[in-house]
Amino acid sequence: PEAADSTLQVPSARLLEEEGFSASGRLAMDIGDRRYLEVCKEVAPHDRDDDHRSSQLKGSSELVRVIAMQGQTLGYFPRDYVERHNLLHRAVGLLVTNAERHVFVHRRSPAKSVHASMLDMFVGGLVVGGEDPEAAARNEANEELGIVIAPGIARMEKLFDHSFMGPRNRVVVSCFRVTMEDPNAIQYNDGEVVWGSWMSVPDLQKMLTKEEFVPGGLAMWKETVRRNLVDVGDGTI
Numbered sequence: 001p002e003a004a005d006s007t008l009q010v011p012s013a014r015l016l017e018e019e020g021f022s023a024s025g026r027l028a029m030d031i032g033d034r035r036y037l038e039v040c041k042e043v044a045p046h047d048r049d050d051d052h053r054s055s056q057l058k059g060s061s062e063l064v065r066v067i068a069m070q071g072q073t074l075g076y077f078p079r080d081y082v083e084r085h086n087l088l089h090r091a092v093g094l095l096v097t098n099a100e101r102h103v104f105v106h107r108r109s110p111a112k113s114v115h116a117s118m119l120d121m122f123v124g125g126l127v128v129g130g131e132d133p134e135a136a137a138r139n140e141a142n143e144e145l146g147i148v149i150a151p152g153i154a155r156m157e158k159l160f161d162h163s164f165m166g167p168r169n170r171v172v173v174s175c176f177r178v179t180m181e182d183p184n185a186i187q188y189n190d191g192e193v194v195w196g197s198w199m200s201v202p203d204l205q206k207m208l209t210k211e212e213f214v215p216g217g218l219a220m221w222k223e224t225v226r227r228n229l230v231d232v233g234d235g236t237i
Contacts, residue, residue, distance in 0.1 A: 146187030
C-alpha cells in the first residue's frame with residue numbers, strides 16, 4: 001500500500017496519550033518504522049489482500065489488518081508475514097475475572113509462534129480482516145476459552161487502548177474486561193491455552209516476580225494497575 005512517510009512517523013508518548021493510547025517499550029525508528037515502510041511498499045500483490053471480505057482464515061495465512069502509527073489501515077497481510085517483519089497491527093486483549101474478583105491466569109501452548117509456553121493474564125488475538133475490536137474480542141473469548149458473552153455466562157466492557165512496541169511484536173491492543181458469571185464455562189477450545197487458574201491480585205503480583213509472562217500482557221497489566229482498574233493492595237478489581 002502506498003503511504004506518505006509522514007503517516008509512519010513515531011509519535012511522542014504525549015501524542016499517544018492524547019489519542020487514548022499508552023506508550024510502552026522503545027519508541028524508536030530502529031525498531032522498524034523505516035523497514036516497515038519499505039516492507040509495505042515492496043510486498044508482492046499475492047502477499048496482500050485489500051479486500052478484507054476474503055480474509056476470514058485461521059492460522060498463519062489469515063489476513064491481519066496492518067496500520068500506520070496514526071491508526072490508518074495500510075492493507076491486509078498474512079499473519080506469518082506480519083510476524084516475520086514485525087509490522088504494526090491491531091489486536092485485542094481480555095482480562096478475565098470472576099465474581100470473587102480473581103484474575104484468570106493461563107499458560108500459552110508450546111506450539112505458539114510467539115512467546116510460546118509463557119504465562120499471561122490477558123487472553124487475546126489479532127484483529128483479522130474487517131473485524132472491529134469488539135467482535136474480535138468476542139471471537140477470541142470463545143475460541144480460546146469457550147466463553148460466550150451472554151447474560152448469565154459472561155459480560156464484557158472496554159477498558160482502554162494500549163500501544164506496545166517490542167522487538168518481536170508491534171501492536172495497538174484494545175483491552176477489555178470479561179467478568180464471568182459462570183466460572184465453570186471456561187474451556188480450552190483451540191489448544192492455544194494449556195493451563196489456567198484463578199488468582200487473587202496480590203497472588204498474581206507475587207507471581208510476576210517468579211515466572212516469565214508475555215511482555216505485551218505484562219505491559220497491559222501494568223497499565224491496568226496504573227489506571228486504578230485493579231487494587232493491588234486488597235485484590236479488588
